[in-house]
Amino acid sequence: xxxxxxxxxxxxxxxxxxxxxxxxxxxxxxxxxxxxxxxxxxxxxxxxxxxxxxxxxxxxxxxxxxxxxxxxxxxxxxxxxxxxxxxxxxxxxxxxxxxxxxxxxxxxxxxxxxxxxxxxxxxxxxxxxxxxxxxxxxxxxxxxxxxxxxxxxxxxxxxxxxxxxxxxxxxxxxxxxxxxxxxxxxx
Numbered sequence: 001x002x003x004x005x006x007x008x009x010x011x012x013x014x015x016x017x018x019x020x021x022x023x024x025x026x027x028x029x030x031x032x033x034x035x036x037x038x039x040x041x042x043x044x045x046x047x048x049x050x051x052x053x054x055x056x057x058x059x060x061x062x063x064x065x066x067x068x069x070x071x072x073x074x075x076x077x078x079x080x081x082x083x084x085x086x087x088x089x090x091x092x093x094x095x096x097x098x099x100x101x102x103x104x105x106x107x108x109x110x111x112x113x114x115x116x117x118x119x120x121x122x123x124x125x126x127x128x129x130x131x132x133x134x135x136x137x138x139x140x141x142x143x144x145x146x147x148x149x150x151x152x153x154x155x156x157x158x159x160x161x162x163x164x165x166x167x168x169x170x171x172x173x174x175x176x177x178x179x180x181x182x183x184x185x186x187x
Contacts, residue, residue, distance in 0.1 A: 006041060007067050011057040011092050019086040020053075026083050027057055033075045034059055039066020118182040126178050130170035138162055 015023045031043045043059035061067040070076055118126075138158055146154040175182065 005064070006060055006062055007064060008058060008060045009067070009092065013055050013057065013087045014053050015055055015087055016085075017053055023055065023083070023086045026079075026086060027055070030057075030076075030079045031059075033079055034070055037061075037066065037070045037073070039063060040070070118184075122182055126174050126182060127171065129178075130174045131166060134162060134165060134170060 013023075027045050034040050034043060039062035041060040041062055043057070045055055045057045047056070048054050061070060138161065142158060142161070143154065146157065149157075
C-alpha cells in the first residue's frame with residue numbers, strides 16, 4: 001500500500017434500534033478524536049434510510065502512516081470499546097484503489113450518499129473512454145519511433161508516459177465530465 005496515497009475507510013455497522021441516539025453521539029465523538037490526528041482529511045456517516053439500523057461511517061486519512069497512527073492510538077481503542085453495547089455487526093473496508101477517483105476529495109466533513117462509488121462497470125467505462133484514444137494516439141505516434149528498441153523497453157517508455165497523463169489529466173477530466181452519470185443512484 002503506497003505511503004502517500006489517501007485512504008478512505010468505509011465501515012458498515014448494524015446498530016441496535018434502541019441505541020440510535022447514543023450511536024450518533026458516539027460517531028460524533030470519534031470524529032472529534034480523529035480530527036486532532038495528523039493526516040485526517042474528513043469523515044461522515046449516512047444511513048440507508050431514516051428508519052434503518054445500518055449506518056455507514058467513512059473517514060479519510062492522507063496516507064497509510066497517518067491512518068496506522070490513528071488505528072493504533074489509545075484514543076481510537078477507547079472509542080471503539082465504548083461502542084460494544086451499541087453495535088451488533090461491523091464490516092470494514094480500506095479503499096486505496098481506483099475507486100478513490102470516484103469519491104469527493106479534500107472536504108473537511110463528508111456526508112457521502114450510497115451512490116458515491118459507482119458500480120465497477122461504470123468505473124471501467126469512465127477509464128476506457130480516455131484510455132482508448134490516448135493508447136491509440138501513442139501507438140500511432142510513439143511506437144513507430146521505438147521500432148528499433150527492445151519490446152520491453154518500448155512498452156515501458158509508453159507506460160511511463162501514459163500513466164501520468166491518465167492519472168493527472170485524462171482520468172480526472174473523465175470523472176469530472178461523467179460525474180452526473182457516475183453518481184446516478186443505483187436502481
